[in-house]
Amino acid sequence: MPSSMTRTEHDLLGDREVPADVYWGIHTLRAIENFPISGRTISSYPELIRAIALVKRAAARANQKLGHLDDRRADVIMAACKDIEAGKHHDQFVVDVIQGGAGTSTNMNANEVIANLALEKLGRAKGDYEELHPLNHVNMAQSTNDVYPTTLKLAIVFAIKDLLDAMSALRDAFEAKANEFADVLKMGRTQLQDAVPMTLGQEFMTYAVMIAEDSTRLHEAIALVQEVNLGATAIGTGINTDIRYAKLATKLLSEFAGVRLVPAHNLIEATQDTGSFVQLSGVLKRVACKLSKVCNDLRLLSSGPQAGLNEINLPERAAGSSIMPGKVNPIIPEVVNQIAFEVIGNDVTITMASEGGQLQLNAFEPIIGHSLFKSIEHLAAGCRTLTENCIKGITANRELLAERVRSSAGLATALNPHIGYQNATWVAREALRSGRSVTELVLEKGLMTREELERALRPDVLTAPRVSGD
Template sequence: MPAQEVPAPEAPATRREHDLLGDREVPAGVYWGVHTLRALENFPVTGTPISAHPQLVAALAAVKEASARANQELGLLGEAKADAIAAACAEIRSGALHDQFVVDVIQGGAGTSTNMNANEVVANRALELLGHDRGDYRHLHPNEDVNLSQSTNDVYPTAVRIAAITAARELLDAAGVLQDAFAAKAAEFADVLKMGRTQLQDAVPMTLGQEFSAYAVMLGEDRQRLAEAVELIHEINLGATAIGTGLNAPPGYAETARRHLAGITGLPLVTSVNLVEATQDCGAFVQLSGVLKRFAVKLSKTCNDLRLLSSGPRAGFGEINLPPVQAGSSIMPGKVNPVIPEMVNQVAFEVIGNDLTVTMAAEAGQLQLNAFEPVMLHALAQSMSMLRAACLTLAERCVTGITANTDRMREAVETSIGLATALNPHIGYTEATAIAQEALRTGRGVAELALERELLPADRLAAILTPERLTGTVG
């Protein structure tokens, strides 16, 4: 009879790890450890892990890699350990192991749980690269080696800044796409006459191109303000350790780590001239958040305009047509809603609320540290991610497909009492007002009434009331 096969022993389901509170069993297959386990238990808040912000995960890996190389250069970390840490960090920066960054984005401890999650994942992957088992910290330790010369209080703010720069650059690119879309429509509609409005009442003529050009210019201004705000984020406090005094970091560490971090990220990072100030001050985040709020407010206003201008199609303004992207009603046949601008409005509301969150979190800092940077990171990252998606969606699924109802707009110009404004310099405000009132009461045209009253010669009146001249688009 053939020998009976002996089943292979099952791999252990857990591994035992130790921290200052005692021993805990950690799932054997994960790269995180006991500190992360406790954070998972302590902060079941949003259900959103830090891996939802991949820019932050990549930034944490960049900081850990730069720190390892700085410690190696300064003689504190051996080549084998430094190489293993750097290799693990490079994998994370390329997108690997992000699912192992599991702690909730909202957490106590000023980001300590996030920092330890990173330390443990990097350490356990580095152990594998060195040929050891996960959790065998005798050979490479999350605190002693991966976190060497560091504190959460300089690692986390530095990583948040790098993540914010990355997210802001992506938003700047997306806003550029939307700006270009509005600029293209401005050129397309350059000769399309319409009435301008103030306080939703007829004002004076303009072109639809001028209207869309204003939207493009507003976006350009906000992109410039955002780029300026991002410049402030390039100042980091890596090397400050706990409160800015640099305790437990060797001489030269701050500059050495900054140099390596700048090389890894490709960013022109600078070390703050006063690390005590930099460790507690969140002013740059408040500035960035304020610019994002400004961006959101103006973008929402633009979408309000698009909804008004496209209202109808018969009983509203009906000046432009937004591209139909879905049926608008479960009961009203044929109804199409301005769903893309409505989505952008709601993104703006969220960003405005996030700005208040950042403001209150920055204000709540005490003495040498602000413990509330996790919620600032979450708010800023969410705002930039949502605004980026909103810009691209608005450009691609709305603005590029807008068409103009040219005849309807021109008829409104020719019959509007707003043309009476152009008569002020020639017949006086009182006479122009009388004509406007009669035109409104009778439905007759301004030009017709001015000729009937023989206030101006016909040829001069025609020149004055040429709508194209009133828009400033001809000499």
């Protein structure tokens, strides 16, 4: 005899006992058993759960408006969806984020939870699917193959806002440091060798510009993600839908979500194509590469303190060693480096998953979605900790930087227009050989007067193009 703590549900494989108190059903139970993969459920991504509830609500409303779903069922389905959108019952979304079946288990989990919530609102028992069915009613005019990619795309639009906000704060922090260090002269470097003077402010402003440029690229990539295939059903032909359904459901989803979504021009192509995910992942990889390069710079510039560059000081966040007393490491840039390595790896995963699609469907969108969410989530967290725990607290070793400019053979480059390449080469090599300063050698050899030299080596002249006649 079945336990009173369970209810019996049926699918094409037979009967199973489902815990009586859960809102999910037999299809979810099989997914739990089949996919014990990552230990991370789809509820780990609240944006995904919110998005699928929005898709289901838009579908119910479209079918109601088209006369295919009665008001009684449509109203409770939509009410259940609204509860989920508001953050309720997310603990009922229990299937693993990595799953076979092109996302079918995620769709089934949503159908069952919404159906049982709706049944409860009707005063009926969980599992009373004669009254309201997960597939016949909640999934009406839908397939996993249009619901899941539409859900992924909408969820990504929601998630990317957090990353863009974090990048904006990081850009602002770099700009603030650029202004703070605008008067700090230092030596620039190419190939880790002394080059020509610049300001520390100029160095930090480049980081702000890089972040701003990547934010623009992200906005462009998201615009491609906003094209959806809702209404495509199984392969894009729209089988089992009203001819008006696709446009209406997409329009309603846009209104409900507050996000502009565009119906794909060709639903068959859109159902099998994952190009927008690959494009977005490529931009996330670009963001990761640039952030990692910036963190490499911060680690180099703060290296030492005695035996390194020691140009800037990063905030001290933790003891650096269990054996070396007094050592403090650049742990915040280091963790952002590691996030970048992960994002680059995620991009390889997404690339291979996209390439692995066959004929009218790509079965690997679950790993694409999981990888994209990880990249977005971790990049946002990395930007936040870099901003708050590192950039805002950076200080400059001003005297050391000034002394290095005064003593650097790289100053000879600035004197090229005044003394010629051959003389500048001799001055640079002699300064390196003898340890004497460029200015001392130029004056001693009579290549320039002191007044000419002082004018040529003014900070504004050293760090910007020359004004004609100056």
